[in-house]
Amino acid sequence: MSATEIKxxxxxxxxxxxxxxKTRALLAERGITMVNIIGSPGAGKTALLExxxxxxxxxxxxxxxxxxxxxxxxxxxxxxxxxxxxQLLTGGGCHLEAKMIHHALVDxxxxxxxxxxxxxxxxxxxxAEFDIGEAAKIAVLSVTEGEDKPLKYPLLFREARAVxxxxxxxxxxxxxxxxxxxDNIRRINPDIPVYEVSSLTGEGLxxxxxxxxxxxx
Amino acid sequence: MSATEIKxxxxxxxxxxxxxxKTRALLAERGITMVNIIGSPGAGKTALLExxxxxxxxxxxxxxxxxxxxxxxxxxxxxxxxxxxxQLLTGGGCHLEAKMIHHALVDxxxxxxxxxxxxxxxxxxxxAEFDIGEAAKIAVLSVTEGEDKPLKYPLLFREARAVxxxxxxxxxxxxxxxxxxxDNIRRINPDIPVYEVSSLTGEGLxxxxxxxxxxxx
Numbered sequence: 001m002s003a004t005e006i007k008x009x010x011x012x013x014x015x016x017x018x019x020x021x022k023t024r025a026l027l028a029e030r031g032i033t034m035v036n037i038i039g040s041p042g043a044g045k046t047a048l049l050e051x052x053x054x055x056x057x058x059x060x061x062x063x064x065x066x067x068x069x070x071x072x073x074x075x076x077x078x079x080x081x082x083x084x085x086x087q088l089l090t091g092g093g094c095h096l097e098a099k100m101i102h103h104a105l106v107d108x109x110x111x112x113x114x115x116x117x118x119x120x121x122x123x124x125x126x127x128a129e130f131d132i133g134e135a136a137k138i139a140v141l142s143v144t145e146g147e148d149k150p151l152k153y154p155l156l157f158r159e160a161r162a163v164x165x166x167x168x169x170x171x172x173x174x175x176x177x178x179x180x181x182x183d184n185i186r187r188i189n190p191d192i193p194v195y196e197v198s199s200l201t202g203e204g205l206x207x208x209x210x211x212x213x214x215x216x217x
Numbered sequence: 218m219s220a221t222e223i224k225x226x227x228x229x230x231x232x233x234x235x236x237x238x239k240t241r242a243l244l245a246e247r248g249i250t251m252v253n254i255i256g257s258p259g260a261g262k263t264a265l266l267e268x269x270x271x272x273x274x275x276x277x278x279x280x281x282x283x284x285x286x287x288x289x290x291x292x293x294x295x296x297x298x299x300x301x302x303x304q305l306l307t308g309g310g311c312h313l314e315a316k317m318i319h320h321a322l323v324d325x326x327x328x329x330x331x332x333x334x335x336x337x338x339x340x341x342x343x344x345a346e347f348d349i350g351e352a353a354k355i356a357v358l359s360v361t362e363g364e365d366k367p368l369k370y371p372l373l374f375r376e377a378r379a380v381x382x383x384x385x386x387x388x389x390x391x392x393x394x395x396x397x398x399x400d401n402i403r404r405i406n407p408d409i410p411v412y413e414v415s416s417l418t419g420e421g422l423x424x425x426x427x428x429x430x431x432x433x434x
Contacts, residue, residue: 040257041341041370042362069342071369092372094311094342122369123342124258125286125311144361144384145259152288152339153258155309167361173390175417200392 016130019098023105023133027116034105034116035215036096036132038156039140041122044166046074047199048140048208049119053081055209060114065104067096067121074119084108095126098133115212124149128156135216136161143167143174147181150188157188161215162195164208169198233347236315240322240350244333251322251333252432253349255373256357258339261383263291264416265357265425266336270298272426277331282321284313284338291336301325312343315350332429341366345373352433353378360384360391364398367405374405378432379412381425386415 027034039045046066053062063084066075075087086104088096101118108116118134120127128137139160141149144167150157157163163185171178178196185194193211197204244251256262263283270279280301283292292304303321305313318335325333335351337344345354356377358366361384367374374380380402388395395413402411410428414421 040259040339040362041366042257042359068369070371071365073365073369092346094340121342122257122366123311123340125338125340126343142259142361144359144387145257148288148290149258149339152285152290154287170361170387170390173387 016098019102020131020133023098023102026102026105026110027133027135030110030113032110032113032116033215034118034132034134035212036118036120036127036134036137037140038120038124038127038137038160039122040124040142040145043122043140043142043145044199045119045122045140046077048164048166048197049078049117050081051199051202051205052117052209052212053078053083055205056115056212060213061112062115062117063108063113065096065101065108065116065118067119067127069093069121084113090121094121094123095130096120096132097130101132124153124156128153128159138215139163141165141181143170143176143178143181147177147184150181150184154188157185157192160189160192162193162211163189165194165196167198167200168196168203169200233315236319237348237350240315240319243319243322243327244350244352247327247330249327249330249333250432251335251349251351252429253335253337253344253351253354254357255337255341255344255354255377256339257341257359257362260339260357260359260362261416262336262339262357263294265381265383265414266295266334267298268416268419268422269334269426269429270295270300272422273332273429277430278329279332279334280325280330282313282318282333282335284336284344286310286338301330307338311338311340312347313337313349314347318349341370341373345370345376355432356380358382358398360387360393360395360398364394364401367398367401371405374402374409377406377409379410379428380406382411382413384415384417385413385420386417 072087195208289304412425
C-alpha cells in the first residue's frame with residue numbers, strides 16, 4: 001500500500017444507494033422491471049406470488065428473489081412453478097439490502113426475463129427503509145391484521161406504489177371494516193391503487209396482475 | 218473540558234444491557250414482574266391485553282407500556298380499562314430499547330403495581346434481539362400467519378418463555394394445521410408452554426392468565 005492510498009469506508013446507507021443505482025441501471029439496460037414485495041410475516045406474500053406467477057405465465061417471464069432470515073421453504077414453494085427462484089438468507093437480518101439483491105440478480109438468466117419479484121423478509125417496518133433498486137415497493141396487508149396498520153406503520157404505505165389487501169375470503173368471519181382500512185391507507189397515500197384479493201378463491205387477482213404488468217406507471 | 222477527560226461512547230448493545238440490568242434490579246427491589254410481548258403487526262397483541270387485563274382485575278395490579286412507531290391508538294384502547302398505560306413511540310424505530318423502558322417505568326406508580334406488561338412494536342424479528350430487563354419474552358402468533366413462522370423466525374421462539382397462539386376462532390375457516398404449528402414451535406423450543414386462545418370467544422384465556430401470574434416459573 002503506497003503512502004498516497006487512503007482507505008475509505010462509506011456509510012451503510014450510502015453504499016446501499018450505490019448498489020441500488022447499479023441495479024437500477026442494469027435493469028434499465030436489460031428492459032427488466034423489478035418490484036419489492038413487503039409485508040408482515042404471514043400476510044400472504046408467498047401465496048400471492050404462487051397465484052401471480054401462474055396468472056402471468058405466457059405474459060411475462062418472471063423470476064423471484066425470496067428473502068428470509070432462515071430456511072428455503074418459500075423458494076421451494078415457488079420453484080415447483082418452473083420459474084427461476086433464488087433464496088436470499090439474511091441470517092438474522094430484518095430486511096434485504098441492495099448489495100445482496102445485486103449479486104443475486106446478476107446470477108439470474110437476465111436475457112430470459114421481463115419481471116423480477118423480490119419477496120422481502122416478513123416485516124412491516126425495516127424493509128420499507130431500504131432502496132434495493134426496485135421500480136416499485138408493494139405493500140401487502142392481510143385483513144386479519146386490523147384496519148389501523150397503515151396509520152401505525154406509515155412509512156411503507158407512504159413509500160409503496162400499490163397496496164394488496166389479502167385474505168378477503170376471511171372477511172365474513174372477522175370484526176373488520178374494509179372501508180375503514182382503505183380510508184386509513186388513503187390518509188397516508190391518497191392516490192395509491194389498492195387491490196383486494198384472496199389467494200384462496202382467486203378474487204381480485206386478475207386486476208392485481210394487470211397492474212403488475214406495468215408497475216412503473 | 219480538561220486535558221484528562223476522555224469522551225467514551227459505548228456500543229449500542231452494551232449500553233442497552235446496562236439499562237436492562239438497572240431495570241431488572243429496580244423490579245426485583247419493588248417485587249414487580251415485567252413481561253415483554255412480541256409478535257407481528259396484527260397478531261392480536263392488544264386484543265389479548267384487553268382481555269388479559271380484565272381477567273387479572275383484582276388478582277394482579279397491572280400497568281402497560283405500549284410500544285409503537287406512531288400513534289397512541291393502542292394506549293387509548295387500554296386506558297379505558299382503568300389501568301396505568303404509557304405510550305412509547307419509537308418514531309420509526311423497529312423495536313423498544315432498554316433505556317426508553319427504564320425511563321417510562323420509573324414514571325409509573327410502582328408502589329401500586331405487581332405486573333408491568335410491555336407490548337413491543339409489531340415485528341417478529343428485531344424486538345427479539347433486545348433485552349429490556351423483562352422476566353420473560355412472550356411470543357404472540359396468530360393462526361392466520363401460517364404454521365411455518367417458528368422455523369422462519371426462530372430467534373423469538375428460542376428466546377420466549379411462552380407462546381400465545383391467537384385467533385383460534387378462525388381455525389374453521391383456514392387451511393391451517395395447528396398441530397404442525399405446535400410441532401414447529403417445539404422444534405425450536407422443546408419445553409415451551411403454548412396457550413391457544415381466542416380474544417373474541419375467550420377460549421384459552423384463563424389458562425394463559427394463570428401462567429402470566431407466575432411467568433418467571
